[in-house]
Amino acid sequence: MPHVLVPAARWPRWVDNFTTGHGDTDLQVREGDLSGSAADGSHFTAHLPFATAYDGPADAAAFAEAAVPPGEWGVLLVRKGGFAVARLRTTGLVEHKIGQRHVQGRTKAGGQSQQRFARRRDNQARQAYEAAAEHAARILAGVGPVVTGGDHGAVEAVLNDPRLARLTVVEPWLAVPDPRRAVLDRAVLDAQAIRVEVTNAG
Known part of the structure; x- marks a missing residue:
């Protein structure tokens, strides 16, 4: 709703x-x-x-x-173009990491060329998600609830990492553009x- x-x-x-x-x-x-x-x-x-x-x-x-x-909580934002992870103590930002990754855009070419671009784009996206998961596993270790946002598929791909299995994800879902510092700051406020x-x- x-x-x-x-x-x-x-x-x-x-x-x-x-x-x-x-x-x-x-x-x-x-x-x-x-x-x-x-x-x-x-x-x-x-x-x-x-x-x-x-x-x-x-x-x-x-x-x-x-x-x-709560005493300790987190924010995880992921899109194909980047990610932002933050750990907070009540309203204060304790640690955060923002990363941008270039992911190949779609091509209008057909045939094998299009397939190569698709594979490259998928590989770039997977590398971006792996980087996000790496930082999330470190920054969000032991936190309470985590608010997520960005692209549903991208967030799901990151949360599938076994190291993040214990995270408790709560509402609201935050529809955000590619994460930058200003986007993360806004997300922290919206999460509260x-x-x-x-x-x-x-």
Whole structure:
């Protein structure tokens, strides 16, 4: 289901705006999440980051205060053009690695030439994923939850490395471009945000 990411500091205001737009909203805690049902039939379900279950009062401010990063957690972003791995302690960046790899683009040529390009592209992508897995195994060793993003196939290829079998991957999935430092910084913030699924009436 489509979702929006709301920084915890902005969550009470987000709920106020939802109420202004859709009418009186009834808040309830359900199965570890905060749900809101508005007078016009619109509703939302809010999830704390890092797969944390919420068991506090049905209150927007209290819910926001519960959106606290764990002691040790990580971010893994992978696309064919590069990767970014980061280890964090609560909100602080402890260690990170960003790598770019050139992966051959598609060719319009046909026949054997096209097959050679395809093999070369696959080999380059595999080398990029192996490099990402190597750094991930070192940087993410012993961390708690890990938030991933980039290209689904690329992330899956990296996570298939046996050294990463113990990682606990949690929502949200982050749709990011080729990882650079600015992209990683944004991903770190998004990983800590409240994930909200919204259904508007009508």
